[in-house]
Amino acid sequence: MAKSKKPAASTTPSSPSAAPAWLHDGLPLPRLIVLDLDYTLWPFYSDIHIAPPIRPVPNAHPPTLADRNGEHFALYPDAPHILRLLSSLPPARLRLAVASKSPVGDLCRDVLKQLRLPPPLGDAGGGADKGVKRAIDAFDAGLEIYEGSKIRHFEVLAKRTGIPYGQMLFFDDERPNLEVESLGVTMRLVRDGLTWEELEKGIEQWRVNQGVA
Structure with missing residues (x-):
């Protein structure tokens, strides 16, 4: 069954009151986090x-963005x-990328260019405050947006970044x-989009797969 568009959230996006525990617990993080759209x-x-x-x-x-129909x-x-x-x-610690099967890559890039991100949570990430930025700027490892197997997306990402699966x-x-996962990638199957809870569970799942949890 095809999914319908979910209504936009009516509340302010949430952020933790302090840096997430997994950020400073001494355990490793994946070198590349990849997101579907x-x-x-x-x-x-x-x-x-x-x-x-x-x-x-x-x-x-x-x-928020509006299209020509006012949606x-x-x-x-x-x-x-x-x-x-x-x-x-720091990029040496973690990078971000997109892997999407959307057939409208140019439109997806336009959405990411026009949506802005909030300031970071203090210095929780240990990096410099670069100010408000476009969503597309977060993905320093690139955007793979085209139809086909996600395996192809990851083969391209691995070749570009040199990061092991x-x-x-x-x-x-x-x-x-x-x-x-046949490549060695850890995948977190999400139900209602990317949330802080899903992020934490994904990192825990990756650590278990690496034998470091």
């Missing part, structure tokens, strides 16, 4: 629910803060994409 980073299908062109909604909190689109509530925190970590953690909402 539709129903993982945002609650809609990019190729079905958006009628471009899109534009920012003035003074919207959280940052509103935003990230899942926790996602902007998660992206901002993870992207504040075992050092990758992937968040996706579709069970068939668990096929990437």
